[in-house]
Amino acid sequence: MALVGPEEPHYCNHHVVASTGRTRKMTLVxxxxxxxxxxxxxxxxxxxxxxxxxxxxxxxxxxxxxxxxxxxxxxxxxxxxxxxxxxxxxxxxxxxxxxxxxxxxxxxxxxxxxxxxxxxxxxxxxxxxxxxxxxxxxxxxxxxxxxxxxxxxxxxxxxxxxxxxxxxxxxxxxxxxxxxxxxxxxxxxxxxxxxxxxxxxxxxxxxxxxxxxxxxxxxxxxxxxxxxxxxxxxxxxxxxxxxxxxxxxxxxxxxxxxxxxxxxxxxxxxxxxxxxxxxxxxxxxxxxxxxxxxxxxxxxxxxxxxxxxxxxxxxxxxxxxxxxxxxxxxxxxxxxxxxxxxxxxxxxxxxxxxxxxxxxxxxxxxxxxxxxxxxxxxxxSGFLTPVVSAATPPTVTGKSPVSQATRVAQTANATATFSEAVQGVSTTTMRIKNPGGTVLSSAVSYNTTTRVATINPSASLAADTKYSVSLTGGVTGIRDLSGSPLVSTGWSFTTGPAPTITTRTPGSGATGASRTASVSVTFSEGMAGVAASTFKLKNTATGAAITALVSRNGTTNQWILNPSATLAATTNFTVTITGGSTAVRDLAGNPVSTSIWRFTTGS
Incomplete structure (x- = not known):
């Protein structure tokens, strides 16, 4: 980074750049x-x-x-x-x-x-x-x-x-x-x-x-x-x-x-x-x-x-x-x-x-x-429209499920709460779509007291699927009682069920566990994000992390943590599976609940 002068060290330290264009005509081989x-x-x-x-x-x-x-x-x-x-x-x-x-x-x-x-x-x-x-x-x-x-x-x-x-x-x-x-x-x-x-x-x-x-x-x-x-x-x-x-x-x-x-x-x-x-x-x-x-x-x-x-x-x-x-x-x-x-x-x-x-x-x-x-x-920025205050057009102040929610019940309805009383809420202005863009058959209602619009799909939603809800504003769409239109908006959520851990080996509280055997965990469905940073083993007493290789057992839902050395005798160890949107989750993005358990090795 010697090209950066000392008087302005923070301007371009981490910049990667594009090269100078040439204007000569050429054949693209x-x-x-x-x-x-x-x-x-x-x-x-x-x-x-x-x-x-x-x-x-x-x-x-x-x-x-x-x-x-x-x-x-x-x-x-x-x-x-x-x-x-x-x-x-x-x-x-x-x-x-x-x-x-x-x-x-x-x-x-x-x-x-x-x-x-x-x-x-x-x-x-x-x-x-x-x-x-x-x-x-x-x-x-x-x-x-x-x-x-x-x-x-x-x-x-x-x-x-x-x-x-x-x-x-x-x-x-x-x-x-x-x-x-x-x-x-x-x-x-x-x-x-x-x-x-x-x-x-x-x-x-x-x-x-x-x-x-x-x-x-x-x-x-x-x-x-x-x-x-x-x-x-x-x-x-x-x-x-x-x-x-x-x-x-x-x-x-x-x-x-x-x-x-x-x-x-x-x-x-x-x-x-x-x-x-x-x-x-x-x-x-x-x-x-x-x-x-x-x-x-x-x-x-x-x-x-x-x-x-x-x-x-x-x-x-x-x-x-x-x-x-x-x-x-x-x-x-x-x-x-x-x-x-x-x-x-x-x-x-x-x-x-x-x-x-x-x-x-x-x-x-x-x-x-x-x-x-x-x-x-x-x-x-000129690449954005001017900010419009909620005092003029109505806005959506609450969404359920919340935007990008996961593990949503397959029988859940979607609701939108407005900042003021609105009109024009119907099956053409409030819709729910599946990942393929198909609008689902649904009933739509609006509560004038709570200002909540509800969309109720005619059938249960599919498991582990991302759905999008749209609200269409406009002079003939959703608008307040004076005619000021809602700016069209929408959000998405992913249905469950949440993935679970079905088997732990050694089990929680196990004693006399093999010092040379691997630790394994089996999930209820296919998972993403299982790695050494999210599937960990440590010495309970000292907190020292145990170096190990984490891998999947073939095409099954079982994941294996294989310590690089024989575990200490008659010692208590802690296993942690970390769930989250960027940690252990199913293939639809639904996170598993973080799980911690302990076992004790034999002599």
Missing amino acids: RALRPFRVVRRTLAVFTLGAMVIVSFALLPSNVADAATVPVSTQAVVQTAPDLAKICARLKITVARTSLCSHGPDPVDAFGGGARLKQTSAVQEQGVAAAPASELTALCNADGVSGKRIEVIYGVPQDRTNRFSAMVAPLRDMMRQVNNNLEAADAATSQNYRFLCTNGVDVTVRNVTLLPVGSDASFTFDDYVASLQNQIAFGLGPVDFIANERLYIAYIDQVQDSYPFGGQGELSIDDQPSAAANANNDSRPRYSMSAYLDMPVMAHEIGHNIGAVQDSAPHSSKGGHCYDEADLMCYDDGGLYFALGGTLTFTCPGADTAIDCHDEDYYYPGTPPASNYLATHWNTAN
Whole structure:
């Protein structure tokens, strides 16, 4: 990292970058692929950065109130010279200067198993959301001003599946927008997506540079492909428009891009929307290797300026450390390098947007004591609509099951509580859909006294299945008694049953257990997240962890912990299975309850 000058050590320490685009015409055969030398140089640079930066993700049920060491307390930054900062690391890409926060690892989003599962499910042809649910995404005329442009990108040597992926991508953008709306029950705000027809999200079909024989694809390949479509013979239009935020799902690169996604971030925390570099008119770029809401929302968050180095809970590497939060994880930034740890002060889902409204997003006007009152607030980004107060249109103040709930009863109803009395609640404005996009037959009712709308499916829901509930607002949809429309919204939940442990060996309280035998546990169904970090053995008296190998018994639901050495004689040992949304859970995401038991070895 010697390229970083000593006077500004925290600007680009953890940045991985895109290479300089060339504008020469060429034939796209592998031997002549552009950026080969530059990419090899970047690969060495990136590997060095990855050695320095740790991406360990701690379990979400750990509590730690540690704070950043005093020496890392931030200094307010004002009007940085982005071109100068980026040039110090040679971070220039064709027609713009980018500073990237570096690739976000799959562990930041729950691990590769969850992302691959999500990707597989989403890619089974999710039905397009109806136009009535997309009105919030196509605000105003759908084209003017700053706009988020959605891209389906595929390497030149991979199968183009655009026709099958348009509907899932549009549905994913609805989920991304719903997550923003869920950030604050008292306000409403939406992303400004590009909708050229004014009705639904535009999805561009874009061919990218090939993966090729080296099985490698990087962020600079993506950016270079977009900026040089014509020069590289990939397409008729270069994606370099000002006032554009390009968010791309890159299809079929999970084997060659070993991360979740990547985006760019400007180091500028000054509060003015007119002056802040995170809100200027240049194009900006983000990509995701997975069709996954948290990944895409996370990368968009970077593009609009989250999280600045001076934020109260900044990692000093583009992220935060107060879980659970869409932008928080252990990224190995300066905060973590100097001994800081993740804290767990935020209740709710991991996809919450700034859980305490104090680091990067405050919908509305922050109080004077709030950091965001005097620093960059992403709610002021031009890529978001203005915040609308709940005093004007009605909002949803309560949802049941809560958004992203797990282990929900198959006989449960879904309810929505409104901030004020509404009209227009019916089977066409409140619906529940299965993963395939089919609307379930249901009865819908509305209690005028409690302002609660209830949807009751005609049949029990399927087990271990993710369902989505939608509320459609509009002048003929759900609206208050004066006619002010609800902003269309929705949420999802996953049915149970919860997985259980059916067999423990040795059993709880067992004595005379073999000192050389393995410890095993059998679950009621197939599980994910079982590893050495979630299936542990320790000496009860000393607390010393026992080194062991954790593996699955073939294709069964039994998992085995095999100690690396013979256990001590006549000694009590403790076994712990840690459940959680990012720990031990079934294949639908339902967590097993954390289980602890003890046994004593024989002589």
